[in-house]
Amino acid sequence: MPENILEIKNLVVEYHTDDAVIHAVNGINLTVEKGETIGLVGETGAGKTTIARAILRILPTPPAKLRGGEIFFESRDITGLSEREMRKVRGNKIAMIFQDPMTALNPIKKIGSQISEAIMLHNEISRTEAERRACDMLETVGIPSERYGEYPHQFSGGMKQRVVIAMALACNPELLLADEPTTALDVTIQAQVLEMMQGLKDKLGTSVVLITHDLGVVADICDCVAVVYAGEIVEYGRAEHIFDGAARHPYTIGLFNSLPNLDSSERRLKPIKGLMPDPTNLPKGCKFMQRCPDAADECGARSPDVVEVEPGHQVKCFYAGVNK
Amino acid sequence: MPALLEARNLKKYFKSGGGLLHAVDDISFTLEDGKTLGVVGESGCGKSTLGRTLLHLLDATDGQIFFEGRDITNPTKEERHAFREKMQIIFQDPFSSLNPRMSVSNAIMEPLILHSKLGKDDIRAETRKLMDTVGIARRFENAYPHELDGGRRQRIGIARALALRPKFIVCDEPVSALDVSIQAQIINLMLDLQEERGLAYMFVTHDLSVVKYISNDIMVMYLGQMVEKAPAEELFRNTLHPYTKALLSAVPVPSLRGKKKRIIMQGELTSPVNPKPGCRFMARCQYASEECERPQNLEETSPGHFVSCHKYKEIDAAKGDAV
Numbered sequence: 001m002p003e004n005i006l007e008i009k010n011l012v013v014e015y016h017t018d019d020a021v022i023h024a025v026n027g028i029n030l031t032v033e034k035g036e037t038i039g040l041v042g043e044t045g046a047g048k049t050t051i052a053r054a055i056l057r058i059l060p061t062p063p064a065k066l067r068g069g070e071i072f073f074e075s076r077d078i079t080g081l082s083e084r085e086m087r088k089v090r091g092n093k094i095a096m097i098f099q100d101p102m103t104a105l106n107p108i109k110k111i112g113s114q115i116s117e118a119i120m121l122h123n124e125i126s127r128t129e130a131e132r133r134a135c136d137m138l139e140t141v142g143i144p145s146e147r148y149g150e151y152p153h154q155f156s157g158g159m160k161q162r163v164v165i166a167m168a169l170a171c172n173p174e175l176l177l178a179d180e181p182t183t184a185l186d187v188t189i190q191a192q193v194l195e196m197m198q199g200l201k202d203k204l205g206t207s208v209v210l211i212t213h214d215l216g217v218v219a220d221i222c223d224c225v226a227v228v229y230a231g232e233i234v235e236y237g238r239a240e241h242i243f244d245g246a247a248r249h250p251y252t253i254g255l256f257n258s259l260p261n262l263d264s265s266e267r268r269l270k271p272i273k274g275l276m277p278d279p280t281n282l283p284k285g286c287k288f289m290q291r292c293p294d295a296a297d298e299c300g301a302r303s304p305d306v307v308e309v310e311p312g313h314q315v316k317c318f319y320a321g322v323n324k
Numbered sequence: 325m326p327a328l329l330e331a332r333n334l335k336k337y338f339k340s341g342g343g344l345l346h347a348v349d350d351i352s353f354t355l356e357d358g359k360t361l362g363v364v365g366e367s368g369c370g371k372s373t374l375g376r377t378l379l380h381l382l383d384a385t386d387g388q389i390f391f392e393g394r395d396i397t398n399p400t401k402e403e404r405h406a407f408r409e410k411m412q413i414i415f416q417d418p419f420s421s422l423n424p425r426m427s428v429s430n431a432i433m434e435p436l437i438l439h440s441k442l443g444k445d446d447i448r449a450e451t452r453k454l455m456d457t458v459g460i461a462r463r464f465e466n467a468y469p470h471e472l473d474g475g476r477r478q479r480i481g482i483a484r485a486l487a488l489r490p491k492f493i494v495c496d497e498p499v500s501a502l503d504v505s506i507q508a509q510i511i512n513l514m515l516d517l518q519e520e521r522g523l524a525y526m527f528v529t530h531d532l533s534v535v536k537y538i539s540n541d542i543m544v545m546y547l548g549q550m551v552e553k554a555p556a557e558e559l560f561r562n563t564l565h566p567y568t569k570a571l572l573s574a575v576p577v578p579s580l581r582g583k584k585k586r587i588i589m590q591g592e593l594t595s596p597v598n599p600k601p602g603c604r605f606m607a608r609c610q611y612a613s614e615e616c617e618r619p620q621n622l623e624e625t626s627p628g629h630f631v632s633c634h635k636y637k638e639i640d641a642a643k644g645d646a647v
Contacts (some may be wrong), residue, residue: 041506043503043505043506044474044503077423083520124343156592157367158592164531186366186530187366187530187532187574187575187576187591188366188570188574189366189575189592190533190570190574191573191574191576191586191588191589192588192589194576195586213504214578215504215578216574216575216576216577216578217576218578218581219576219577219578219580222574227496239580242579243578243579244579244580244581253364255504255505256507256578258504258505258508258533259504259533259578260508260511260536260537261531267515268515269508269537270508271505271506271507271508271509271512272508273509274477274503275401275473275506308363309522312431
């Protein structure tokens with residue numbers, strides 16, 4: 001049996017504002033095996049980042065409220081941990097790479113000391129030892145250690161993201177949450193960073209949850225894919241269950257169809273019609289129903305169950321099992 | 325008949341701390357009515373500056389711009405006002421390009437008030453027509469930008485650009501801030517509008533799959549210079565410049581099949597301040613040699629396909645050998 005590093009059960013997160021309740025995450029189940037890279041794919045507002053923040057327990061509370069569910073990390077439910085205990089996990093066993101490297105670093109601290117700070121916080125070691133390890137980390141991500149004493153503004157975007165990655169990996173975490181780590185970067189720099197992440201993952205055996213909206217990035221480095229829509233996982237499977245026409249959920253299929261197809265001679269793209277439903281006022285049944293080309297009456301009545309269409313490939317749709 | 329738009333040796337330099345920043349350096353091209361020129365490159369390569377210089381949002385340092393055969397490089401105030409009606413821009417970020425205190429209809433109406441001689445009622449009617457054209461429901465007439473999602477905001481940006489019935493629109497990363505499903509809606513809208521109105525686009529983007537889809541010709545820029553330009557199909561099929569090759573290979577493909585070997589470029593863009601003569605891509609190029617330090621010219625290798633590289637023939641031959 002492969003060991004599960006992370007197991008999320010029925011996670012529900014809401015944001016309570018003065019006017020309304022935003023249903024950001026609506027009953028998510030997700031398992032990450034040790035050493036595996038899983039891609040959380042979805043559009044803006046689907047709840048991807050909220051899931052990552054819930055795992056790390058850094059949701060802004062209020063307005064966020066964890067309404068239910070359990071998050072098992074190394075078989076221990078971390079939703080019940082005290083803040084003191086959680087601090088030992090955060091940054092040490094679970095680390096996060098934030099989306100925007102331009103704002104994730106402290107502009108008035110040397111990048112080296114930002115890395116060694118994290119190391120000293122979680123390890124009983126001297127400052128010199130921490131600095132030495134921070135230098136090693138910098139070299140690992142491809143930054144010469146002589147740049148230890150420089151400030152964030154002296155680095156380009158791609159280099160800053162390397163610093164952020166070095167910081168996240170400094171304590172050798174078991175689980176890395178990477179929230180759109182390459183979205184702010186140019187494709188050429190993205191290719192460098194992705195290759196580096198892949199290399200580090202192979203070397204250190206870290207499990208990764210990669211949050212992205214780019215299916216191309218997922219195809220590059222993920223073993224498994226979870227497609228998130230309106231706070232639910234609508235499709236989950238190994239990469240080969242999702243790509244190259246294997247996807248079964250109409251939303252996932254729609255996402256692929258929206259991409260410019262370089263071989264197609266058609267002069268128009270095929271977008272998904274409409275918009276994601278308002279998270280303060282979600283429809284009762286299937287949340288994708290209004291945009292779905294195959295919707296039937298049944299879809300509006302109740303939320304579809306998750307169906308396993310083949311081993312390891314789950315789809316939350318009434319018609320997923322039906323061959324079209 | 326003259327081309328709709330022509331740039332001749334266009335340059336835009338900025339003064340910066342260390343000297344002159346060569347944002348656009350000696351760019352020439354022509355664009356015909358109803359066609360699309362895609363401009364691609366990394367951030368900082370000067371692609372946005374090029375678009376803005378063409379529209380006189382920035383004044384050119386040197387070179388000439390012709391529109392419908394007329395030299396518009398140094399316009400008078402009146403001329404500038406007049407050709408604004410014919411040349412418009414759609415900005416990248418629909419979150420910051422709209423005045424947050426202006427309602428949807430006021431935002432769309434603004435160019436009409438400034439330029440057209442229509443009366444109040446006609447302007448209102450025209451505004452509604454524009455909203456229909458770009459697909460914003462009438463109920464949003466009095467809404468403010470913060471109440472709208474990115475796709476709708478970008479539709480307002482498009483409506484503003486269309487209001488004066490221009491012939492040429494610079495589209496500066498118009499879909500980069502949007503989700504794919506919405507991105508496809510906006511691209512379709514832009515293609516529809518192009519067909520209906522015979523618009524010419526200059527489509528500035530870093531997204532190569534989008535640019536191939538929408539463009540007739542594609543120009544690849546690197547540190548202010550055009551390194552390669554070709555018809556869209558040709559550029560992808562017969563890529564010549566090593567930078568274009570690396571750029572194309574870096575695009576992640578949403579498929580598990582046929583993973584091609586990626587060319588990982590070393591380092592990042594070098595500084596565009598006081599560049600040395602010779603190839604600017606040299607520092608990152610795996611084929612670079614001494615001869616690349618010499619200045620180089622654009623060479624037309626087949627009709628419409630231009631490349632600026634001393635070694636493209638060698639590289640092409642080497643590739644042939646390897647296969």
